[in-house]
Amino acid sequence: MKAITNISSLICITRSNQPFKTKEDLNNIDEINNAAVIFDENILWIGKSRDLHNTIDEKNYQLDEIIDANQKTVIPGFVDSHTHIVFGGNRANEFARRLQGATYIEIAQEGGGIQSTVKATRLASKQELFESASQLIDSAIKHGTVAFEIKSGYGLDLDTEIKMLEVIQMLKNKFPAEIKSTFLGAHDFPIEFQHDRDAYVDLICSEMIPEIAKLKLADYCDAFVDKGYYTIEHGRKIFETAKKFGLEIRTHADELDCVGAAELAAEMGAKSADHLLFVSDYGIDAMRKNNVVATLLPGTSFFIRLPYANARKIIDTGNIVALATDCNPGSSFNENMQMILWLATLNLRMSMEEALIGSTLNAAYSLDLHNKLGSIEVGKEASFLMLNDVSYKELFYHYGSNHIAKVFIKGAEYTY
Numbered sequence: 481m482k483a484i485t486n487i488s489s490l491i492c493i494t495r496s497n498q499p500f501k502t503k504e505d506l507n508n509i510d511e512i513n514n515a516a517v518i519f520d521e522n523i524l525w526i527g528k529s530r531d532l533h534n535t536i537d538e539k540n541y542q543l544d545e546i547i548d549a550n551q552k553t554v555i556p557g558f559v560d561s562h563t564h565i566v567f568g569g570n571r572a573n574e575f576a577r578r579l580q581g582a583t584y585i586e587i588a589q590e591g592g593g594i595q596s597t598v599k600a601t602r603l604a605s606k607q608e609l610f611e612s613a614s615q616l617i618d619s620a621i622k623h624g625t626v627a628f629e630i631k632s633g634y635g636l637d638l639d640t641e642i643k644m645l646e647v648i649q650m651l652k653n654k655f656p657a658e659i660k661s662t663f664l665g666a667h668d669f670p671i672e673f674q675h676d677r678d679a680y681v682d683l684i685c686s687e688m689i690p691e692i693a694k695l696k697l698a699d700y701c702d703a704f705v706d707k708g709y710y711t712i713e714h715g716r717k718i719f720e721t722a723k724k725f726g727l728e729i730r731t732h733a734d735e736l737d738c739v740g741a742a743e744l745a746a747e748m749g750a751k752s753a754d755h756l757l758f759v760s761d762y763g764i765d766a767m768r769k770n771n772v773v774a775t776l777l778p779g780t781s782f783f784i785r786l787p788y789a790n791a792r793k794i795i796d797t798g799n800i801v802a803l804a805t806d807c808n809p810g811s812s813f814n815e816n817m818q819m820i821l822w823l824a825t826l827n828l829r830m831s832m833e834e835a836l837i838g839s840t841l842n843a844a845y846s847l848d849l850h851n852k853l854g855s856i857e858v859g860k861e862a863s864f865l866m867l868n869d870v871s872y873k874e875l876f877y878h879y880g881s882n883h884i885a886k887v888f889i890k891g892a893e894y895t896y
C-alpha cells in the first residue's frame with residue numbers, strides 16, 4: 481500500500497460513479513487542491529494532504545511508501561480507444577509522397593495504403609509483429625496511456641487476422657495496461673476479392689467471425705463503412721453476424737464521406753462510431769439517442785490533411801465524446817495521447833476539460849472499462865499519471881514535450 485501526498489491538483493474527473501459525461505458536465509473535472517491519495521492496486525482513499533496522517537492512523541493502514549508529489553498534478557491515465565498498433569512494414573515513403581502532393585486516397589488506389597501494410601503483415605512473423613507493437617505500446621504508456629483498444633485488419637485472410645489477434649493476446653500478457661481487441665477483417669478488401677466484394681463479406685460472416693468468436697480472440701467487431709470501402713449493407717450484414725456470435729460493435733464511420741455509417745452504428749447498438757468527419761445531423765442525433773460514443777481522432781485529420789470532425793456540434797447536441805489516436809502506419813502514425821489532447825483543443829475546439837474527460841472517462845466507457853478506469857475515485861484501479869506541472873493547464877499550453885513524470889498502472893509505477 482502506498483500514498484501520494486502534496487498533490488497541487490488532483491483531477492478526479494468524477495467521484496460519483498458516473499459512467500460518462502456529456503454537455504456542460506464536460507467542464508467539471510472534479511479538481512481537489514492540496515490532495516493526497518492512498519492506494520494498493522485500487523484507490524482506497526482520496527482527500528486533502530493535511531488529512532493523510534490522521535486517515536492512516538484511524539484506518540490502521542500499513543503503508544510501504546509515501547510519495548511526495550512536490551506540488552505536481554495527478555490525472556487519470558489516458559484510455560486510447562482506437563488503435564491499429566499491430567502491423568508489419570512501414571510507410572514512410574508514402575508519407576514523403578503525400579508531402580509532395582499525392583493524396584491518401586490516390587495512394588490507396590495505386591495499391592499502396594492499407595494494401596501495402598497487408599502485404600507486409602502477411603509476411604511478418606508473430607514475433608516481429610509482437611516486437612514492433614511492444615515498442616509502440618511502451619512509448620504510449622510512457623506518454624500516459626494505461627488502456628488500449630487494438631484492431632486486427634491488416635491480414636484480410638483468416639490466418640493473418642488470427643495471427644494479429646494472437647499478437648494482441650501476447651501484448652495483453654506482457655503489459656500491465658488493459659488491452660481490448662477488435663476484429664477488423666472488414667478494413668479493406670483483399671486483392672483476391674477485389675472483383676467480388678460480396679464474396680469476401682460472405683467469407684467474413686460464414687468463416688472468419690465464427691472462428692474468431694470460437695477462439696475468443698476478440699471483444700469487438702469493427703468495419704470500415706465508407707465511400708470506396710464497405711457499404712451500409714455490408715456493414716449491417718457483418719455487424720448482425722458479429723452480434724449473433726457475441727461480439728460488440730464499434731465502427732469506422734463517415735471518415736471519407738457522409739455515407740450514413742453513424743446511423744448504422746446507432747441502429748446496431750454500437751458502443752462507438754469513430755472518425756465522423758462527414759457525419760450528418762441525422763447521424764449525430766441517432767448516435768445520441770442510442771448512447772453510441774462519438775470517438776474523434778484528430779490525429780488522422782492532421783496527418784492526412786482532412787477536415788476536422790465538427791466536435792462542437794457533436795458535443796453541444798449532447799453526445800458522448802471520446803478521443804483516441806487511431807495509431808496506424810498510414811493515416812496517423814502517433815501513439816502519444818498528449819498530441820491528441822493538443823489537437824482536440826486547438827483544432828476540434830474542445831475545452832481543456834472536455835479533452836481530459838474525452839480521453840479518460842468517456843473513452844473508458846466506450847470500452848466497457850468505466851468501472852475500473854477513467855477517473856480517480858475510490859474502488860477504481862490506481863492507474864494514474866503524475867505530471868511535471870503544477871496545473872493541468874500546462875499539459876495543453878506547453879505543447880510538444882512529454883509532461884509525464886510517473887505512470888502508475890494498477891498501483892505499480894511503470895518502469896519498463
Ligand code: NIG
Nearest residue numbers: 594704732806808809810811
Ligand atoms: O482509421 N480508416 C481506416 N483505417 C485507418 C487507416 C489505416 C491505414 O491507412 O493503414 C484509419 O484511418
Ligand code: FE
Nearest residue numbers: 562564732806
Ligand atoms: Fe482507424
